[in-house]
């Protein structure tokens with residue numbers, strides 16, 4: 001039967017000294033998938049600006065290297081680019097080892113790599129309905145979003161456990177209801193939510209914290225470029241009147257990775273300008 005560890009590692013803290021200090025992440029190392037652009041780039045940037053070193057994993061070697069160089073330039077910290085496809089467990093294991101050998105530890109992991117499809121012009125520009133998705137198309141996104149998160153956890157867990165670190169998994173709110181043409185992403189992200197809860201329960205007593213949050217819609221991201229290619233999403237549906245910015249997600253990451261969040265684990269935080277609550281009358 002399941003027996004949680006009795007090791008207790010997280011201590012109560014005073015929020016004023018534990019959150020948003022300039023040196024909040026000094027001596028810490030963050031590893032991400034999907035940090036080349038968008039939300040995760042901004043999360044990594046703010047953590048580096050507060051003292052962390054980083055490793056960003058991505059499929060596209062040259063683009064990843066460019067992003068890592070830019071992150072180092074902007075923050076004065078070290079960012080290690082590692083070529084890895086989240087669909088390939090061996091890539092991830094090699095990248096995690098490389099990051100550990102470089103920095104001597106891995107404290108935080110952000111599972112952010114995700115995939116979605118552009119609207120297809122030959123289908124009238126609509127996003128993919130279930131009937132129009134091939135089996136392989138559906139599988140491709142589940143492989144990237146859900147299996148990719150699992151593979152990343154598997155590859156990093158030994159290191160994160162050692163540093164009593166924590167995870168953030170980027171999910172979405174799509175699957176809270178039936179959003180048309182997003183079956184692939186909705187199914188994958190529902191799986192990510194479930195996986196995250198189990199990780200928290202299995203690892204929590206060892207001092208590992210698992211947070212994850214749902215986002216939509218954030219401007220300037222590849223995801224929104226695909227969901228709203230013309231940038232003409234209706235702001236009226238946003239209670240806070242506008243799309244979000246990646247830096248507003250990064251602020252949440254800082255809080256969740258700070259000691260002020262030590263008593264939180266396995267939770268979903270919806271950071272979406274209130275959009276999830278909107279229901280348009282029929």
Ligand code: HXC
Nearest residue numbers: 114115116117118119120128134136137140172216222223
């Ligand atoms: C239907 C499509 C399609 C489309 C490709 N396919 N485009 N099906 N509509 N527009 C099908 C292909 O025909 C093929 O099936 C299968 O999908 C795999 O296509 P590949 O091109 O071989 O896939 P691959 O090269 O591995 O690329 C994966 C990708 C890619 C998902 C298509 O775009 C990617 O990895 N993007 C990463 C960046 C990204 O998209 N980020 C945004 C995340 S948005 P067949 O049957 O022909 O073999 C996100 C949403 C969150 O997470 C919500 C926020 C609001």
